[in-house]
Amino acid sequence: MKVIVGIILAAALIGGIWFLTADREPTPESAAQGSSFLTGSNQEPALDAREQTAVTVQIDDFFYSTSRLTVKSGTKVTWQNVGSIRHDVTPAEDSPKVISKSDLLGSGETYEFTFTEPGEYRYFCTPHPTQMRAIVEVVP
Numbered sequence: 001m002k003v004i005v006g007i008i009l010a011a012a013l014i015g016g017i018w019f020l021t022a023d024r025e026p027t028p029e030s031a032a033q034g035s036s037f038l039t040g041s042n043q044e045p046a047l048d049a050r051e052q053t054a055v056t057v058q059i060d061d062f063f064y065s066t067s068r069l070t071v072k073s074g075t076k077v078t079w080q081n082v083g084s085i086r087h088d089v090t091p092a093e094d095s096p097k098v099i100s101k102s103d104l105l106g107s108g109e110t111y112e113f114t115f116t117e118p119g120e121y122r123y124f125c126t127p128h129p130t131q132m133r134a135i136v137e138v139v140p
């Protein structure tokens with residue numbers, strides 16, 4: 001009986017240690033390209049829009065509707081400010097590919113950019129640079 005209790009306790013202990021340490025191991029996903037750029041910003045769901053020729057990203061107070069958008073080369077992306085204050089789309093300094101900077105967009109205003117070159121485009125909002133960051137991945 002003592003042996004069985006000992007085995008159960010040992011299993012619980014090993015399981016507990018695994019539970020406490022498992023989340024701290026870097027995963028391939030968190031080590032993905034560009035992830036450090038998004039660290040600390042609001043993270044919204046990824047959107048795979050490779051089947052679309054035009055996509056709209058909503059800008060709200062204080063996030064972009066998707067943090068990681070995937071489109072095919074040639075896709076027109078429209079950012080629409082659905083928030084109540086002004087936001088923009090500004091290329092990040094370390095961005096491998098560079099999107100054109102938008103004006104500050106008031107509520108309801110839009111900005112369009114057509115991606116013609118594959119690669120990773122990192123952008124952020126000038127008034128909210130730590131909260132509002134996102135990536136567009138353009139594939140051939």
Ligand SMILES: [Cu+2]
Pocket residue numbers: 062086087088125126127128132
């Ligand atoms: Cu903003």
